[in-house]
Amino acid sequence: MILSELLGVNTTSNAWFYLGEGIGYIPYADTDEGGTGDPVRSVARIDLYNNTAVKPDLPDNLWLQQYQKCVLEDGKFYMAISPIGQEGNIYIFDTKSTSSDGFTVGASLESGADATYIGVY
Incomplete structure (x- = not known):
């Protein structure tokens, strides 16, 4: 599987x-x-089993260069997602969902002009 081919x-x-x-x-x-x-x-x-990739409907202007830690609990995958210079949220992905909106927006995250979040701990 090549991610570039799957996402276009x-x-x-x-x-x-x-x-x-x-x-x-x-x-x-x-x-x-x-x-x-x-x-x-x-x-x-x-x-990997079905050779598919889905891009969730997340905000633009994401950096995610040094993303380090996420949490999996009870079939839900938790990630801190924060656009550069804007408030973000904890996104709670339903790992069974194949939909681009297969997530819930959770707790808010405050952010400054140059702040990014690099994980959920």
Whole structure:
């Protein structure tokens, strides 16, 4: 499986969160939109068994360059998602959902001009 082919854009990534049963989430940069240091990132839900990738409907202007930690609990995958210079949220992904809106927006995160969140601990 090649993520770029599945999403229809050129991608690069430096993280992978495998959750079991062939499902994982990968923060990636859309290199058609900018360089790896630019806020051109998003997250994709990967299904290794079915060779599919879904891009959730997340905010734009994400950096996610040094994403380090997420939490899986009771079939839900928790990620801190915060656009550069804006308030963000904890996103709670339903790992069974194949929909682009297969998540719930949770607790809010305050952010300053240059602040980013690099995980949920």
